[in-house]
Amino acid sequence: MPSIISNFESLEEEDISRYSGEWIAVIDSKVVAHGKSFKEVYSFVKQNYPGKRALIGKLPDANLTVLNIH
């Protein structure tokens, strides 16, 4: 299974709700980093897991709204 899918599906077993509103990085089906900024999480992954494919994203929080073009 490609790592992106296994990393994504692992989020069903792990309680990611604790990271709401934060950036997370998932490698080998585990959340290996989380934080308030993309740069912080991305730099950590690049430094500590060179060459590994990570699934990275910011989990939405209560502030997410519908967006429209003006």
Place this chain on the structure above:
Amino acid sequence: MSFNFKYKPVVLKRGSKIYRPLIPITINGKEAFDALAVLDSGSDITILPKEIAEELGVDFKGDNEISGIGGSPLKAKEGKINITFGKGIEIYRFDIPVLVPTEKENLSLIIGRLGFFNQFRITFDESQKRIEFKKSPDIIGGYLAVREDSE
């Protein structure tokens, strides 16, 4: 043929838990970047966080504004990304237009309708907490691709 992804839990500010439709996509930039994105049928277009756009070397230009319900408009520039999306034997690769907010950071990657929702028949199955994707047979553009897994 079809494939699906399950919703993921998110905690709201008041403490209650809801499930939101998140999906995994690969952005094919100067390097492949696997991103966790929010699938949002209420958003006209995909919103790509500036931090990711800059890291991947995505070109963005022009002047636009985006807004949410009750929110102040945000300045944004236009761009285009090539993405790989799918599951199992159904892997598709295609371009989607994006807006990159330039004055605000720390936004989620939001996959909006333009360029994405016309690729599939998408069902938000709230009872099963999952999103089902069925490739639209009459779609021009987008093609089956082999997912590159560099590990």
